[in-house]
Amino acid sequence: EVQLVESGGGLVQPGRSLRLxxxxxxxxLSDYTLSWVxxxxxxxxxxxxxxxxxxxxxxxxxxxxxKGRFTISRDDSKRIAYxxxxxxxxxxxxxxxxxxMTFWGHGTLVTxxx
Amino acid sequence: xxxxxxxxxxxxxxxxxxxxxxxxxxxxxxxxxAWYQQKxxxxxxxxxxxxxxxxxxxxxxxxxxxxxxxxTLTITSxxxxxxxxxxxxxxxxxxxTFGPGTKMDIK
Numbered sequence: 001e002v003q004l005v006e007s008g009g010g011l012v013q014p015g016r017s018l019r020l021x022x023x024x025x026x027x028x029l030s031d032y033t034l035s036w037v038x039x040x041x042x043x044x045x046x047x048x049x050x051x052x053x054x055x056x057x058x059x060x061x062x063x064x065x066x067k068g069r070f071t072i073s074r075d076d077s078k079r080i081a082y083x084x085x086x087x088x089x090x091x092x093x094x095x096x097x098x099x100x101m102t103f104w105g106h107g108t109l110v111t112x113x114x
Numbered sequence: 115x116x117x118x119x120x121x122x123x124x125x126x127x128x129x130x131x132x133x134x135x136x137x138x139x140x141x142x143x144x145x146x147x148a149w150y151q152q153k154x155x156x157x158x159x160x161x162x163x164x165x166x167x168x169x170x171x172x173x174x175x176x177x178x179x180x181x182x183x184x185x186t187l188t189i190t191s192x193x194x195x196x197x198x199x200x201x202x203x204x205x206x207x208x209x210x211t212f213g214p215g216t217k218m219d220i221k
Contacts, residue, residue, distance in 0.1 A: 043215050
């Protein structure tokens with residue numbers, strides 16, 4: 001059974017960093033492009049970025065709103081994808097989902113506030 | 115970047131109604147368009163990809179059509195469990211932008 005489980009969310013002060021994890025099971029992480037999508041409270045979905053499958057080079061792309069601040073990586077041996085977030089802002093407050101398009105985790109809430 | 119719009123932003127319909135939601139891209143995206151359903155407090159669920167291909171397990175009352183810039187999601191006979199917000203998403207090139215969503219409820 002395919003599962004994606006996010007973790008690492010919490011309350012963080014503006015300007016600080018936080019790393020989210022997405023632990024997968026039921027499939028080989030490197031075989032798939034994995035995206036991060038976020039949803040601010042009461043708002044719509046926003047694509048954050050993705051890491052391509054190994055076959056497609058394993059490269060990353062990001063939304064303009066997070067480029068230069070967020071980094072996506074993965075550890076295939078641990079079956080974990082990461083979203084490293086730096087210079088966090090209040091507007092980064094959201095539930096963060098990892099997704100393989102057909103499968104989604106349940107999300108982890110990040111709150112950026114002093 | 116290509117912008118995605120949806121209409122209407124909200125709609126209320128009766129059980130059994132035929133419902134159509136429109137998604138428009140500011141430039142052509144071929145058929146690289148997905149539709150998602152998101153129920154309150156839950157992650158999104160993929161309904162349709164490739165503009166018209168029904169994801170496995172999704173009821174056949176859902177269908178998608180369109181290509182280029184104009185797309186539609188149709189529910190042929192609305193059911194109470196279809197209360198949700200529906201999003202389109204382009205995935206032909208980055209950024210993989212979502213539409214703003216259409217909130218659907220039952221009259």
